[in-house]
Structure formats: C-alpha cells, structure tokens
Amino acid sequence: MILVMKSFILLLLIAKSLSNTSEDGVKYANKCEVCKILAIELEGRLLETGKTSEYLELGYSIDQPKKKKEYKKSELRLVESLDGLCERILQYNIHKERTDSTRFAKGMSQTFQTLHGLVNKGVKVELGIPYELWDKPSVEITNMKTQCEDLLETYESDIEEWYFNDQTNSLLNYLCEDRALKNSDVSCLNDAPTKGDTRRLKQEL
Template identity: 70%
Template sequence: MLVNPAILLNLLFAYSAFGGSEEEQGVKYANKCEVCKVLAIELEARLDETGKTHDVLEIGYSVDDIIPKKKKEYKKSELRLLESLENVCERILEYNIHKERTDSTRFAKGMSQTFTTLHNLVDRGVKVELGIPYELWDKPSVEITTLKTQCEDLLENHEADIEDWYNNYQGKIPLIQYLCSERALKEQNDSCLYEKGDPGKDLGKQEKKKKKELNNKGIMNNNSQSAKQEL
C-alpha cells in the first residue's frame, strides 16, 4: 500500500518519541486556566443532565407520619449537586489530546485528527510503528490522566464556591465566570476562557458588554454635567 512519505513522516515524528523524555514527546500539561475551564464545562453539562427531571423529594422523618414531610424539587436540591459532582472529573478520561491544536481546545472529546489519520493508514494496510502496542493507542494519554487529577484538586479546593454558585447564582452567572474568572483564576492568567469558538466566548461577550455599559454610563454622566454647566 502506497502512502505519501511526507505525511507519514510528519505523523510518526509527532508520536515516535515514546521512549524519550516528556519534553521530547511533546508533552504539555494543562495549565490552571485549562483545568478550571474543563471542570466548569463538564459540571454544567452534568447539571444539565440531572436537571431534566421533575422529581420531588420528601425531606424529614416522622414516626407516626402525622406531620407531613417537607417537599423539595430534586433539581433545586443538594442531592442533585452531590450526584452531579460525583465522578465529574472521571468524564475527562473521555477526552483526547489533540496535538494539532495550540489553544485549550487541544483537550477535547473525540479522536484527534492525527490519530484518525494513523488509524486510517492501519485500516488501509500501512504498517505504522509508534513504539507502543496498537491496542494502547486510544488509551488516555499522560496529559489527560494528569488533567483528571488536576480537576480533582481544583474541585476539592473550590467545592464551597461551587456550592455557593449552585444555591445562589445558578442560571444568573455562568459557572465558568463565577468559578474560574472571578475566583480560581482571580488576578491570574485566564486568557483560555476567552478563546474564539468555544464556551468561554460567551464570557468574553459579557465582559465587553459590561465595559460598553460602563463607557455609555460615563458618556451620559459627562453629557449631564456639561448640560448643567451650560444652564
């Protein structure tokens, strides 16, 4: 089976250094911004899943069942939050590292373009040697397993913030803004939240809207002061 040597060479170069150091392998771990972004995306996705039910919980205990139990909607309950938080970082193991990308979308679900090409070559009968068994090609990479651990650490450190958002700001402020921009990454690099074409873009729009409103307010105040001076 013939294949373009240049394409194969480039693909193999990207994934052939498994026996070398992490730097030689092109390993680049997630930074704090990327970790928080992924956690916020996955938790909101999980909350969307658990929030579709209209179940009502009965809260309290009565020996004689004379006193009626309190009722609370499941989607507003602490139980829903706990069930949504449970194993939320495990969902990251469904991600793959997309080395052909340079921004935070390098962490994404679905097979990377590079590995899709490599699998297609194998299916066409081309022998591809990466230095690891073929059955391990689709196993989570070191970047992904580390991202899962980073997610768990961030979750542990900011569980109280998430609970506060869930009880008081859910539906009012995006989690990615409340947790990441305003807390976990406060006065730190949060540029990954504003990248074009991903969930962070809405946060960027909101920030621009706030600035525009403040500018308009400043212009109105200036016009008002000028009018008073003229009077």
C-alpha cells in the same frame, strides 16, 4: 510509489504534530484549561440532571407531613452531579494538531483518525507505543483528571455557593475567572470550541 511517498510525507507531518516543546512531547494542562473543562463538564452534568420535574420528600416525622423540595434545587442533585465528575475527563483525548485549549476535547483526534486510516490500509506505523494503547487516555488526560480532583476539592464550597445562589452567572466566570484564576492567565476561557465539538456537546446534552 506515489502512495508510499504520500504516506511517508503524511507520517512526517503527523510526527511533527505529535512533537512538543518539552523533551518527552508532553504538555500538561494548565490551571486555566483544567478549570475550564471542570466548569464545562459540571454545567453539562447539571443540564442532564435538571431535566426532571421530580420532587423530594424530606423529613421523618410521623405526625407531620413530609416537606417537598424540587429536585432541581436540591443538594442531592449537586452531589449526584459532582459524583464522578472528574472521571468524565477520561472521555477526552489530546488533539495535538491544535495549539489552544481546544486540544483537550472528546472524540478521536484528527491525527489518530489519520493514523488508524493508514493502519487499516496496511501501512506500518511506529509511534513507540503498542497499537492497543493508542486509544487509551494519554498521560496528559490522566494528569488533567488528577488536577481536576484537586481543583474540585479546593473550590467545593465556592461551587456550592454558585449552585445555590448564583447560577445566573456562568460557572466559567464565577469559579474560573473570578476565583480559581484570579490574577492569573484566563486567556483559554475565550478559546471557542470547534464546530464538531459544539455539535457533539449539544448531542450529549
């Protein structure tokens, strides 16, 4: 009986965390959150591709030696880093137990970890969606991916300018604070990741 009551109370708390101010419980990412995730993912991707010390051979002339260019400073590296960048957002989940921009993070949310734990213990949990869809990207995540693609298209030239000329400045400042979000709310840029998110990011990089 005690276990049933605890499970019931836990489900009520989870239901509250899954609720939102909107009628359908969906709160889409704002422009600040989208730009923040885009910047974090691109800088992370550049860290991945920047580990090599390879050189590219450029030029097609038979009579002249081919020019060599460091891959880390090449246009090819930028193109490869941007390719599929917004697809990486589909690795994120919505963490509705959080209220700031860290609600968008990789890894299973605490809420769904709890729900899966209840199911594994034999507790019947009804969320209004099939169990096999619990871990699929939510509508908030797929919407953020679309917003990322739009933002990337709009500010592609600014990203190129930053990549070739101003990487000493963080992309969060250069792209988000100084351009995409100029004269807009930039408060989400100051939201610190949780310890788990920080540790996971270091492992991924």
